[in-house]
Amino acid sequence: MTVAPEIGGTSQAEPGGETSPQKLLAPVLSAFWDEPRSWTLETYLRHDGYEGLRKALAMSPDDVIAYVKDSGLRGRGGAGFPTGMKWQFIPQGDNKPHYLVVNADESEPGTCKDIPLLFANPHSLVEGMIIACWAIRSERAFVYLRGETVPVLRRLHEAVREAYAAGYLGRDILGSGLNLDVTVHAGAGAYICGEETALLDSLEGRRGQPRLRPPFPAVEGLYACPTVVNNVESIASVPAILNKGKKWFRSMGSEKSPGFTLYSLSGHVAGPGQYEAPLGITLRQLLAMSGGMRPGHRLKFWTPGGSSTPILTEAHLDVPLDYEGVGAAGSMLGTKALQCFDETTCVVRAVTRWSEFYAHESCGKCTPCREGTYWLVQLLRDIEAGRGRMSDLDKIDDIADTLNGKSFCALGDGAAAPVFSSFQHFRAEYEEHIRGRGCPFDPAKSTVWADQSHPEVHA
Template sequence: MSTVGLSPVLTEFWDHPQSWTMDTYLDHGGYEGLKKALTMDPAAIVQEVKDSGLRGRGGAGFPTGMKWGFLPPDDGGPRYLVVNADESEPGTCKDIPLMMATPQFLIEGVIITSFAIGCRHAFIYVRGEVVHVYRRLLKAVEEAYDRGFLGDNILGSGYSLDVTVHAGAGAYICGEETALLDSLEGRRGQPRLKPPFPAVAGLYARPTVVNNVESVASVPQIIARGASWFTSLGTEKSAGHGLFSLSGHVERPGQYEAPLGITLRELLDMAGGIRGGRQLKFWTPGGSSTPIFTADHLDTPLDYESVGAAGSMLGTRALQIFDDTTSVVRAVTRWTEFYAHESCGKCTPCREGTYWLKQVLRRIEAGQGTQGDIEKLLDLCDNILGRAFCALGDGATSCITSAIQYFRDEFEAGMHTPAWELFPPERSALFDYQPRNRDALAAAGDHS
């Protein structure tokens, strides 16, 4: 495969037969960043990360160094680093393979970050369903303790750190940072009212930094190579490299690590194009909670500013690719069913709104849409957007409003023709298709 435009940093030795071991990591320059960091003033590390322009890789894109700088002055009490490894967004699949293939990038990043912010106990909150990743992280932490990178007096520096790997219970809402903190404390995972923000009162009501896996894993190379190296990649306002997850109707799906600012057209060229030579119909630039794009956006630079200007969000760079055999109504309905199921129920707009969005969409998918259903969908979205307690409600509306914007005719067709007749599912299926009970689907759509 051509490597033009790629920047393998976190994925540099993913093809090594034992990429996840400490020995492999050390053979590829691992922990050089930590050794350098331990000779630096913690404030200098924070400044280096600020100068690098590293932005949060979990979706929001907030500057990482600035987030660290929000912590109040040290009062002698504990402060914490919590790594958000609860990757749950439909289509997002970058953190789990990263932790599976090269977990030591994350462990080293955790140590450097903790040293920079004055943390003595860090937590990695991983999604409970991925037991294989949980076990691999436990082993990686054990290896780091054995080699003296964790525990008391790390590398003779006088700095000590403990790391706890915690498995969640499989709730999408726990990807929201304050719901994650409640879950980590043993409570039901629900978003907290902000302010106070986690930087002031986070885990156990103490100052806390919550960062995404890829954000923390990017720190060792920034410290080892310098901020100027990182800013030489990407764009002026969206610096560095990132993992782009291509899935769906593409010849070679997978992880493509490239500088921010690359386009989907360039990525598709590397991935062999749309499967079977078909036409691109729509795609998500950052997972299902970001407004969809069409073939008209193939040359939009995949950086925070350009994607935002085009009407969507870069998010987690989860590029779900759909060809012209796909029903937009069906895809959006499946996503909405997910959001309705995963709503924590704390606030009325999200709890009730996602339920009714699901009912109306099922009706349209079954070809039983009624006059005014499209307007009803848009009105429901308008009553959720900006009114929900957290971003789950906003994300649930994005795919619907953008789908109606670009493919209104398909929703209008749902007033008389089922989606499975317009777009037979077996044509778009990636694997052997097992048809759902269409009578049950039609009955599910028959709601007033």
């Protein structure tokens, strides 16, 4: 894990007038990850733990919702929907139980922020859940955790146990009258369960498949009752906002994308890790503080939010990494999974591997996704192996168009994103594979390049 030693929302100049890259970071959730036993309640309390909860319980539930809404906190799980607004959608006075469900089924290729957060600082999530349940008037909350992460599961169970023992969970929390029970549920390892309605079906014991909407979870979610589904980082950010104030939170980031967030830097970089910084930092700045690309190599392409977001190139190094900046560049901020690939990487191979992942993880409920992801893989494999035709590129483009916006859930959009964006930036590389009858990045597959006149190649 890579963290910085101080909190600061804006860049600061060194005596010589230069800006220190480390000053651009804003460690809040990651501020004490490197301390011994950082995951314990004792350590958390030394760092103002549960102070945000005390302040929230002194406010009315509606005031807490308004406060989080005014802070500008946006969901950290992908779409960036305003967190306070999502809480506000829960109907009141309906005489139904209300539920909070935390989506910890982190499985987007390249994404690795929620699992380290839960491993090193689980009490930030527990405190955030209590505040959220006070706000939406819920007495039952669930954490849906990716089942393969057994060490994280154990630490989260221990954090919940500590919270019960200290009176932060259970009956009449801190004398507020709030009763709350938290259940940690281990999922069975399906990517589709990261989609909120598929997660709810899985949590209810059914096969994880997305639901038809409307009704939306805020009206009929878990057990057909009003439900808020939030990402781990979204909920874990709430205690600091209540404790330090919404103005403090808005002092970081941009007007429409305020606050701090975790950026997961991985791939062909010298210093991969978690970099917690204000929204709006650039990849160039993150690379500067992480040691850049691996020695002797340069950036070729990268993802701003995992493999389901359109890829960007070296030309986008200075794009502000907030929701508006990345959107204007033609991609999505998503989960801030910054996968960086250097010039030795074959784009066709990377897109093929991602497509194989989506084909494997498709739940099969809708035809565009079930059939489209399968045929994408077949055509991409042919091109990579040197069996492709020029006409296959039009077929791939057509299949991706059938997936995009026409599947039952966003998995189809995610499968189409790397295809469309790689065609936009690297179509010549696909054509090179077809003309050269193999992948030029792998000597074992490269063949004679002189023979480019086969009619089937140019069909």
